Amino acid sequence: MASDVEAAAMEEFRLHASEVVVSRHHPEAFLIKFLHQHHCIEALQKEYAKRRGIEVHFIKWRSLKSAEGTALMFRVKLYFDGVPRHAWMPDVVERLIGRRCTLEHLVINLVYPTETRSIDLWAWMVNPSSIPKRVWLTFTKLFKDGSRDSVLVEEEPPERWQPGVKHPVLVHLEEIHDYTAARIDLSDQTTCDRCAAASPLGI
Secondary structure (H helix, E strand, C coil): CHHHHHHHHHHHHCCCHHHEEEEECCCCCEEEEECCHHHHHHHHHHCEEEECCEEEECCCCCCCCCCCCCCCCEEEEEEEECCCHHHCCHHHHHHHHCCCEEEEEECCCCCCCCCCCEEEEEEEECCHHHCCCEEEEEECCCCCCCCHHHEEEECCCCCCCCCCEEEEEEEEEEEEEECCCCCCCCCCCCCCEEECCCCHHHC
């Protein structure tokens, strides 16, 4: 029980109830949070605590312990053509670039744009060839506050019928900066810029 682990820590290090919190955790059995850093250091040095037959072992928690490494080595400039004006919101843009990209920054001002033809942005990704040519932006209920629940982004139109409206959004890849063979100094882009074919938006 978390309460037993908390009691063992309080007794071993003479803590008040507000100075330590224990919660169930995965993959470890429990996560122990100390209010003061010196108590955490003391617990790690002590390595364990005992109380009424319960033995608690302290190991430093690392947030990246179960994570896998990845390298987003391609910086891309994208244009999204066909996004309705009422959907020009940061959270909608992040959903448009999907799971394949991480947004770096927007080139256009979403609130006061100088033109509303397309949403232009820079993003980082693992593989530019995985960028779809078109996505479907579907609104399944009245879109008044930008609620995520009202917006669906898919590469294919929804299979099941549902009330709402859908917009085809064309995705244009304007530039690719390839850092897979870059020198250690990643700020030097002179040898790793690649320009895609001219965007039809300029026609």
